[in-house]
Amino acid sequence: MRPCVLRRRPDGLRLQLTRCVSVLALAAALATAPVRAEALDLFGWLPFGSKSSDDEQGQPAVVDPLPYTASLRVSGGPPELETALTGSSELLSQGDRLPSGEAGLIARAVSDFERLVGRLYVEGYYAGTVNIRVAGLDLQQALAAPSLPGPRPVPVTISVDPGPLFTFGTIAITPADDAAQGAGTVFDGASYGLVRGETANSEKILRAERAIVADLKAAGYPFARISRREIVADHDTNRLDVRLSVAAGRAARFGEVSVSGAEATDPDFIVTQAMLPVGGAYSPAEIDRATERLNELGIFSSVRIVPADSITPDGLLPVTIEVSERKRNVIGVGANWSSSEGFGVESYWRRRNLFGRGELLSLEGSVGRIGDNSLSDLEYSARIAFEKPGAFGPQTRFTTSLGARQEVPDAYRSRSITADAFYERDVTDELSVKFGGEVQFADERDVFGNETYLLTGVIGQVTYDTRDDPLNPTKGINALLFAEPAYDIQGANAMLFTRGQISAYRALDDAARFVLAGRLGAGSIIAPSVRSIPAARRFFSGGGGSIRGYAYRNVGPRRNGEVTGGRSFVEASGEIRMKATETIGLVGFVDAGNSFDAMYPDFSQGLKVGVGAGLRYFTPVGPLRFDIAVPLDPEKDDPDFAIYVGLSQAF
Structure with a gap:
């Protein structure tokens, strides 16, 4: 490649471009590089970094700090240009971090010169003048002076004359070897964003180069490169001519x-x-x-x-x-709380890579509904699980588990032991299937009295997931279909459990600061009666993850005033999510649904509706969620309002 030829003029470090290779990349990098980076400060707690004890701001102590004042004047150009230049200037943006002595101030000014020139290139100005004066001296004089004259704080002035805005002139992208000639890629500048007459941003050239090289690599040429770059700024016509030569190298x-x-x-x-x-x-x-x-x-x-x-x-x-x-032994703890369901804690121990082929052994336990309940009314669970990836070839898994739990919502008490085993396969990056079976023994008490069940079932599940982020999605869908034909040996009853759910997400703006989220779920159990189904397997609505605002599992058909659970359900939720700042978000939502005694949803019984709003605090591990919801049609045991706290979005 040919080197950049930069001409420096004596009238205050004026920089003009004639032919350039690396200056475009340097300019873009300097102009757009973040000026300052901080560790995550979560209400004073720093989970991903720590503050130095050198000063109150957590910055290293500065030796011989030199105070200064800085100002910027831009002659011409749109207002957005001055904003962009201000954001690129370290002298302006880091005024609260004093440099170390005169040498530190001059070094910051020299760095600013490069940054500001880079920003001009990024914005399409190639004939601009950047003049920085420190204590009345231009940079060349300041560099040569034994010390800076004048008062303290040291005055620093930045003068920028952007000159005319350049547009693209001649665009030529040519193959440099036979491989590039025959690679099948059409080197048309317009298809890579280089259009004659459009603003000649330097970033457009860099993006075009990256895209050209990426296309060739995707075609099987791992060492494709831009072998020659010639950028010519014509100051008579204010046009930027771009000539690129592309070498594909050998296919591999x-x-x-x-x-x-x-x-x-x-x-x-x-x-x-x-x-x-x-x-x-x-x-x-x-x-x-x-x-x-x-x-x-x-x-x-x-x-x-x-x-x-x-x-x-x-x-x-x-x-x-x-x-x-990673470390092979992992211990984790978690907690959740809602005003209707109480406080819950959980913990786990995991042994990764048990036998050296990705196996995972997990011991898990949880306790829920902690509050005013007696020990006998707590919800708890314990589970041991084993997972083996690649059990039947790549993209497959074998999982098995044995667990015991007690559930004590207002409608019933259930104690159960479950053993299961599954084969899972990722069909594509988005589509996965799961097949297996389970055996479950349950001892339950509800409005129908005491019952025991011994269920055996065959399970099939299909999942389709295109979300961009499972914890905080802004686009895509997540869908699930589940079916389990089962037989209760105790009651000699056959039944079929089915349910489906789909969630969709759509950002309303390019920055994804406004997101619409929707969820629809429905299910049906084909069985002789509600009573023939274990209470814990019936459909109940209400509570977090369902219809917020209502008591947990307190929405559905009733007998003698008590919720029995149903053989079908339908639920829907809608949210509008707004990111107010980089760390704070607001949410408004409405949930609706019901559970029904019939095997298929009976909409004549109406739907229960809850409305509310929430606050999100975005962290690297997902958004912390705080929701408050109000039931519009409360019944027995439903609160006036409910509060939910957790990690990740509601769905």
Whole structure:
């Protein structure tokens, strides 16, 4: 590549561009780089960083701090340009962090010069003048002076004349080798955002280069590059001519896959789970998918797939999977609270990578409805679970568990023991299926009296998930279909459990600060009667995750004033989510639904509706949620309002 030719003029470090290679990247990087980074401060608690004790702001103590005042004057250009320049200036944005002595102030001014020139390029101004004066001296004089004259704080003035706005002139993107010529990619500038007559932002050129190289790599050329870049600013016509030469290099196929960094994990297991198509055409998308598959195992803190530096004579490109393993033993605790359901705690112990092939052993326990209840009225559960990924080949899992629990909502008391086993398969990145069976013994007391059940069932489940973030989605859908034919050996009754749910999300603006979220769910149990179904398996509505505002599992058909649970249900929720700041969000919502005695929803019985609003505090591990909801048609045991606190969005 040809180097940049920059001409410096004596009238205050004026910078003009004639031919440039790396200055565009440097300019964009300096102009857009964050000026300051902080650790997450969660109400004084720093879970992902710590403040230094050097000063109250957590910044390192400055030796010989030098106070100064800074001002910016922009001659011409739109108001948005001055805002952009102000945001790029360290002298202005970091005025509360004093530099170390005169040398520190001058260094900050020199850095600002580069940043401001870079911002001008980003905005499309290539003939601008940036003049920074420190204590009345221009930068060249300040650099040569033994000390800065004048008063303290030191006055610093920044003068910017952006000059004319440049537009694109000639755009030429040509292949530099036979491979690029025959790669099948059409190097049309307009298709890469370089359009004659449009504003000549430097970022557009960089984006175009990245897109061209990405297209060639996607076509199987791992070492594609921009071999020559020629940028010419014509100051007579205020046009920027762009000429790029593209070298594709050799096409490659995936070669031998090796592993580094594995200690407890079997390297062959890693290679198998990555599913890189050895012998197939090189593809960055395949590398991304393989990386995601390995990360989803949950046993690595980092995964990198690194291609070799060269292609073998037979066209193969070896790759190395570099992994760093996570700690194998994990202990976790959690808590939740709502005004209608009380306080709950849970904990777990997990052993990752049990036998070196991604296995997971979990011991889990929880206690719920803690409050005024006696010990016998608490809800609790205990469970041991085992998961083996890749049990039947890549993208499959085998899971099994044994658990016991007690549930004590207002409508019933249930004690149960459940054993299950499942085969799971990821059909695509979005679609997964699950098949298996379970055996459950339940001892229950409800409005019908005491009953025992011994259920055996065969379970099938299909999940489709395109959400961009499971904890805080802004687009996509999440759908689930579940079916279980079961037989109660105690009561000699056959039954079929079915349910489905779909949630959808849509951002109303490009920044996803306003998001509409909706959820619809329904279910049916084909059984002789409500009484023949275990109470814990009937459909109840109300409470968090259902119809907020109503008491937990307190919505549905009643007998002698007590909720019995139903053989069908339907529920719907709608939310408008607004991100007020980077850390604070507001939510308004409405929930509606009901459970019915009939095997299919009977809308003649009407729907219960709850409305409310919520607050979100966004953290790196998901939004902290605080909701308050009011039931519009409360019945016995329903509160006047209910409060819910948890982690992640409601759905």
